[in-house]
Amino acid sequence: MLIEYRDLWKAFGEKEVLKGVDLVVNRGETQVIMGSSGSGKSVMLSMLVGLLTPDRGEVLFDGQDVAQFTSIEEWRRVWLRTGFLFQGAALFDSMNVGENVGFPLRQHSQMSEQQIGERVAEVLSWIELEGIEQKMPSELSGGMQKRVGLARAIVLEPEVVVYDEPTTGLDPLTSDTISELIRRLQRERQVTSIVVTHDVRCAFLVADRIAMLDEGRILVEGTLDEIKNSAQPKLRAFLYG
Ligand SMILES: Nc1ncnc2c1ncn2[C@@H]1O[C@H](COP(=O)(O)OP(=O)(O)OP(=O)(O)O)[C@@H](O)[C@H]1O
Numbered sequence: 294m295l296i297e298y299r300d301l302w303k304a305f306g307e308k309e310v311l312k313g314v315d316l317v318v319n320r321g322e323t324q325v326i327m328g329s330s331g332s333g334k335s336v337m338l339s340m341l342v343g344l345l346t347p348d349r350g351e352v353l354f355d356g357q358d359v360a361q362f363t364s365i366e367e368w369r370r371v372w373l374r375t376g377f378l379f380q381g382a383a384l385f386d387s388m389n390v391g392e393n394v395g396f397p398l399r400q401h402s403q404m405s406e407q408q409i410g411e412r413v414a415e416v417l418s419w420i421e422l423e424g425i426e427q428k429m430p431s432e433l434s435g436g437m438q439k440r441v442g443l444a445r446a447i448v449l450e451p452e453v454v455v456y457d458e459p460t461t462g463l464d465p466l467t468s469d470t471i472s473e474l475i476r477r478l479q480r481e482r483q484v485t486s487i488v489v490t491h492d493v494r495c496a497f498l499v500a501d502r503i504a505m506l507d508e509g510r511i512l513v514e515g516t517l518d519e520i521k522n523s524a525q526p527k528l529r530a531f532l533y534g
């Protein structure tokens with residue numbers, strides 16, 4: 294396993310969001326997390342990259358409990374190994390595409406401007422958007438913005454990529470393109486992924502395993518086939534309406 298949540302608890306004031314979440318993510322696999330709006334999916338992801346801290350429990354990243362981290366250096370090692378595609382593409386509006394995608398390289402690598410330019414071009418071509426370095430985010434469609442967000446998330450060649458609602462708000466065809474990119478990252482680069490999504494079609498296209506978060510805990514977890522065939526009533530209602 295590469296990532297493990299152990300008995301994770303989180304409340305905001307009176308509101309208990311996570312109430313003992315246990316989940317294992319295996320190296321090289323794509324783990325989907327589903328669950329209704331407000332169930333705490335984004336909170337789970339935020340804890341993995343240090344945007345939120347748990348009240349109780351452990352979040353293990355390659356054997357290390359990130360909840361115990363005390364220095365930015367410890368976090369930096371996790372950030373270098375993890376790409377994050379935020380809910381909404383979250384591009385920097387004042388930067389063009391090339392600057393957006395090159396940003397992590399400027400922050401975290403010693404590459405020259407020329408090397409950065411080459412790497413940005415390579416990643417853009419990989420997501421089939423070559424040559425759009427000079428465009429501003431506002432000039433791009435929602436689907437293109439998501440793909441640029443994905444390019445930025447993978448520019449440092451992370452072992453882990455975390456996706457928060459990668460297809461929400463996109464038409465089915467564009468969604469399938471994103472799902473295919475997630476699949477290719479796993480197949481061609483052995484990336485370990487966590488994909489949070491409401492989109493059942495996307496989940497079925499990308500998942501090795503699916504977990505459903507409900508009332509603060511993992512209600513069901515299993516392989517794609519196990520989940521498709523599960524008799525759990527809440528899960529069936531979620532998947533098949
Ligand atoms: N920083 C925060 N401060 C206070 N409450 C928060 C914070 N972050 C999340 N919450 C609350 O925690 C709950 C879970 O939020 P979260 O964003 O994880 O839901 P989600 O499952 O990702 O939902 P969606 O599918 O709509 O994105 C919500 O009630 C939300 O209001």
Ligand SMILES: [Mg+2]
Nearest residue numbers: 334335380457
């Ligand atoms: Mg969310």
